[in-house]
Amino acid sequence: MDLQTLVTLTTGVALLTCVLAVVGVHTYAKGRAQRAALVERLSAAGQIPFTGRRRRFRHLDRRLRGTSLGRKLELRLAATGLDITPGEFFAAMLATVAGLWLVGQATLAPFFGPIAGLLGIWAAVQFLNWQRQKRIERFINQLPELARILANATHAGLALRTAVGMAAEELEAPAGEELAKVANQLAVGATMDDALGEMAERLPSRELVVLVTTLVLSNRAGGQVVSALRNLTETLEERKETRREVRTQLSQVSMTSYAVPVLGVGSLFLMNGVKDGALDRMTGSPVGQAAVIIAFGLYAVGFVLIRRLSRIDV
Incomplete structure (x- = not known):
């Protein structure tokens, strides 16, 4: 292959690359314009909120929206009025569960790690219920x-x-x-x-x-x-x-329903602070683990009963 042929081939490849780059940029710009028009049309129809904020965890959000749990979560978030997608909420909940798991395992005992994680899931659900109820009250x-x-x-x-x-x-x-x-x-x-x-x-x-x-x-x-x-x-x-x-009139009763489980968890920290390693020894046997699970179950039942008895429909 002589020099002239090599120069011609190189020039042709460069021109083809430039043409493909221009076509790619044009297609990308056209796609963004179509997406912006779609978002504006859907937001005008009240289907999605349009805030201009960049959304995170888009792949997770798409996966969640394809499941029944994700669709229920989307409806619940829409009722709360929060500017957050199901993927963002799910990622935040996972981070909270992981953090509480590590904190419970490090400060109390390894047995309390999964329990603290379950409390994180419960706290996330209660947060959504609280936001939804607060918005309903304002409405x-x-x-x-x-x-x-x-x-x-x-x-x-x-x-x-x-x-x-x-x-x-x-x-x-x-x-x-x-x-x-x-x-x-x-x-x-x-x-x-x-x-x-x-x-x-x-x-x-x-x-x-x-x-x-x-x-x-x-x-x-x-x-x-x-x-x-x-x-x-x-x-x-x-x-x-x-x-x-x-x-x-019922504000004191509502505070009591939250104070009861808080006192129970606080007693665990007090017990572990008075005698270091007491919770490790207590949860090291099946009897101690069963006692802890039963105690948490009773606190949960007490919380639910107090909330039920103090609910008055007007």
């Missing part, structure tokens, strides 16, 4: 104002769909966010019954069920929605005050 507190806005809007001659969109713009989160999802679903063709029903499933409460039922029946039968909403506003205000009084 319930906004229901009287929501009913008042809807009543004024419908009294002014606006359609119920328009009134929902107006309330979504005027109210703060979480009511504004939930009503924005309802308005977006109505904009893409969903019925009023389905959109309001999904909102009631995300944030279950008796007050919201009553409001949704009133709106659905009024929209379906064409009844006096203004008078119904104004009467409902007064009822929701009264229930709001009643719930506040009940929660204040």
Whole structure:
């Protein structure tokens, strides 16, 4: 192969490489533009939150979303209003479980490592329940104002769909966010019954069920929605005050339910601090291990019973 042929071949390969690079950059840019358009369209339809934050653990998130557990976790996270994906939450939970496992094994005894890991899983589930309940409580507190806005809007001659969109713009989160999802679903063709029903499933409460039922029946039968909403506003205000009084009266009982297991775990640290290695010797036999498991089970039963007995549905 002479020099001229080698130069021609090298030039051709370089040109081909440049062409492939340009095509690759164009395809990459086009793909990013299509993905951005899809994300914007889905966020406008209320399907996914659009925050612009870079998501981590995308591969784990895709794997989780393909399972029933991942889909349930996604729904639970959507109800809490947290800006976190199932993959990110699952990774954080695994890190917490691993950390508590190591801490329990190092500070107490190797037997307490798995128990501390299970407590980490329980704490993660309780955290989601707490966030969800807190968001529901905030939404319930906004229901009287929501009913008042809807009543004024419908009294002014606006359609119920328009009134929902107006309330979504005027109210703060979480009511504004939930009503924005309802308005977006109505904009893409969903019925009023389905959109309001999904909102009631995300944030279950008796007050919201009553409001949704009133709106659905009024929209379906064409009844006096203004008078119904104004009467409902007064009822929701009264229930709001009643719930506040009940929660204040039961605050001491709620703290007791958390103090009981904390005292039990604290006694283990006290026992190990008084006599170093006492927990190692106690959990070194099957009898001691069974006693520890039974004790933790009794603390769990006590926690559940106190929470059940102190729950009053208003």
